[in-house]
Amino acid sequence: MMTHASNATPPAAGAAPTDTHEHSGESYPALVWRRFRRSRLALVGLAMLLLLVMLSVFAPFFAPVDPTARNSANSYGPPQTLSWYSEEEGFSLRPFVHPYEESFDPVTYQPILEPDTGERIYVTFFARGWEYTWLGISLSRHLIQLEDGSPLHLLGSDALGRDLFSRILFGSRLTLLLGVLVVAVSVTVGTLVGITSGYFGGRKDNLIQRITELFLAFPELPLFLALIAILPQAAQASTLFLLMVGILSILKWAQLAREVRGKALSLAQLDYVKAAIACGASDKRIILRHILPNVMSHVIVVATILIPNVILAESFLSFLGVGIQAPLISLGQLLNAAADFQAVGAYPWLLSPVLFILLAVLAFNAIGDGLRDAIDPYGKVR
Template identity: 40%
Template sequence: MTEATQTQRLPEAGADAAGPEEPGRGATDAEVAVASQWKLTWWSFRRHKLAMAGAIVTLGFYLVVLFAGFLAPYASSHYSPEHTYAPPQRLHVLDDGELGLYVHPQSAEMDPSTLALTWTTDTTQKTELGLFVRGSEYRMLGVITWDRHLLGPVDPDGEPVYLLGADKNGYDILSRMIHGTTVSMTIGLVGVAISLVIAVILGGLSGLLGGITDTIIQRIIEFLMSLPAIPLWMALAAAVPATWNPLERYFAIILILSLIGWTGLAREVRGKFMSVREEEYITAARVDGAGHGRLVVHHMLPQFTSHIIAGLSLSIPAMILAETSLSWLGLGLQAPVVSWGVLLQEAQNVRVITDAPWIMIPGLAVIAAVLALNFFGDGLRDAADPYKN
């Protein structure tokens, strides 16, 4: 086969590999040549199906964060002591052949000898549910006071509804899991934002200046990375005074996770700075009189912003898992704060898990969020790497 024949067949092979539905395939060579890095990254990212699915699920979680009060049937403080460890109720959507939401109420009987609760369902009675029903007040987006809920009992003062069951105090697991999403998912964002600032400053100085500055910063990073993360988190979290209010403890946990979790990102930033600091356009900017600040902000950071974002997306699930682990051990967030880790504290008792396995349901939210963020981060990292596209 001649070289000319190979050259002629290359576009056909590329077209077949891309497929008729490949994003960006309809763009001309001229459009691709002038496309921005963000557009090229988006075209590549859309080809990654798992990453797209992860992005959609991640977006769904953060929409829950914004509208938690509206989506939750009850407030996080709503409980019924008569419904301790009430099992999940089946949601019926047809009422006598017509569309209508309801559940059958439940009642408990205690065995006088073993004190065990036995729950029975009264199929002769119905607790009606509705959409956009009135309930406890909350602040939509933190600004608007409202009392409408997406799904809930028509009579808010009537028999409580537990679609995912209740815990030992009679709290609705579904409502508290939705409210816990606000805390667990925002801890990842805020913690990673603090880590980003530290990583960009120290990693940038290390990669840009080099020499003794690079040596000192790298030794600090190596020292922190050599420490076992979980015992260090536990020690620092245990040092937080028990008298601190929930908000102070929330930010204390974020700072603890951030001050330890910046090292990996700082090394990535250092590597990117070292790879571009000797480029011709950087040298030209220096000759033109640009200072370190202008070099970093206007010439260096824009070249690998997409890589930093990809690294951040992979750091968020680590923060979520760290907070969940600390709270599960009783060293992180504590009641009355509601997070996924706090909700899973009861899961330390094997007997409770045996009698009420539904208390493990918040763990499914942790798994879904971490997997979605990892798929999203992997796809974004691959899309931002020109050598993998």
């Protein structure tokens, strides 16, 4: 049986993977995006992440109430729901909320705030409210406000009468920033250590791998608790934040270093790398031009999966009271108010930060799964 020789030429060594069904002019990033957008779950995760980032970056604009403002009269106030209809007056073209009405529990005689359905307070958009500074500019416009100037509690208030929705927006900003910083440090260290170990090999590889295994041998949770317990509690909150970034980065780089080292070992044996060595190319040029680009796809996927792990770790540590400290606000710190089961049973809206944590974790996991399939050079494009 005769076979016909293919006219297609193999890609050059070290070139980005291509697909036989694609146009010859399509770049690798365009191919990855086309594969990525075929995953509906990944696109949903990307949309969720963009929404969370937008709410975090522009938190002062979306926050109806100053997150640090206390109001003892609204202590443990229930969520105020935006409505367009009431049985007394029917439909309304403008959204409104019902103000709080104080009553007493017939058993414990504790004061209870309940919505007064007989009264309306209309909502205004892009109105002036509490003043804030964004990028050095003093502003007072907010997306939503009540026309009488009273505080709007979309997710209720805490024990000190502070608006929970506004605090969640500011807390998500700090939590996402922490996750990005920890992953940036961990990925940078892990990638450099892994490439160095896999490319040079020999004694350097043995020494680096023994150090990496030492970090992998430590149990994460007890070590985190021990390190955070010795942090100077009298230090400024920003200093504690940076120290926590360093602590969370200590053990996160080791696993990535092992994975990158394995890829670097295989890449160092390829013909185009040996040809570059034979031509006298420096180690720096070989690593930056040939090794690093071929491991970046794996590093990106690991980074998207590592961020939710860091978010969960911060939330857990702050929930225990050994993480982010006041006056800084994080999602885990907000959950610390829900540590009392009796308070959660009486005021379930204190668990609202859990929803934002779940959205962030699910968004990053969905994006990571989509990227993992999209950057696979052997993946089938439909």
